[in-house]
Amino acid sequence: MPPKRAAASKRKAETPSEDEQEPLSPSDAQSSQEERTAKKRKTTASKTKTATGKAKRTAAKGASKAMAASSQSQSQNGAGTDDGPAQPTNKVLPTHISFPEKGEDAVRVAAWNICGLAAAQKKGFKYYVEAEDADILILTETKVNNPPADPELTNRYPYRYWAISDKKTYAGTGVLSKIEPLSVTYDLPGHPDKSAVKGRIVTLEFESCYVVGTYVTNAGTGLKTLDAKKEWNEHFEVYIRDLDTRKHVIWSGDLNVAPTALDLANPKTNWNKTPGYTEAETNSFARILNTKGEDADAGKFVDVWRQRHPDLRHYTYFSYRFNCREKGLGWRLDMFVVSERLGERVRMCEIRSEIYGASDHCPVVLELVGTF
Structure with a gap:
């Protein structure tokens, strides 16, 4: 072991001490x-x-x-809850679509917010129109500036009525029919701002009922146009009640309201913060339904799909952003509301959940039996 110690001493000696090192500049x-x-x-x-x-x-x-x-x-x-399956999560409209045939004694009415007709036509719009073959088709948010000349629509529907906004490529409502109406109107009586109404409502009168197609005013980002929405609701309630005193009413389109907490995926975080789910809007819708007969002198209306699916959480609108469709984060904004006494004639009311991709909305469809 001494040799190792000697080697160690030698290595130590070869290493200069701090005192012996040259000073640094x-x-x-x-x-x-x-x-x-x-x-x-x-x-x-x-x-x-x-x-x-x-x-x-x-x-x-x-x-x-x-x-x-x-x-x-x-x-x-x-x-949804235990009484129904989950909605599909497809983001592209299927090209092969089929639905059960309607009965010979039934009239089929469909409504669809197409988020711009020109855009929807590029994404398979015609496939749904062909497959559904509705007797009356209500289209909302058409964004057309002139009555369209689409052969798919002109050949199928001889009676076509377009409410077009004064603003270019904005709003817009169309009601297309295989059945000739008795009369057609495009206004909301009593509303002081005609430009706010234009492009948002079409009413067709038939022998036994009125069909009212609407693209209802939105309360706006940050609820900045909530007052305009309140004004619309106030005059529309008077209007639909007046129609109901004369004939049955079928009201449909994009109503821009989620009536209850079941009608949107995240009710708590959106309550009184997001357009379509505020106390003012939901109360207005509830007043129109008059379910409990609060207004003894007024007729009652029925939200048909909700009446038939009291606990189901299915939606008609899924934003293109944030993978909302895939996550099931939606709103039920498109619906059929009918005079209560018409309810016994309703054979079917469904959301066409698989029809997504041509628009960020899914169509809704209603079938009634009897004279139209």
């Missing part, structure tokens, strides 16, 4: 100090990076779990 000293400081920083940064990496990985795992739980919760919110 100021610049060299600064460089040396910077190197030492950089080395310390590098070591510290390495430790920090390691700790941060661990923290990020831990946070990522937690976020993944939270996201998975949130996604599962959201999917459950959009999927």
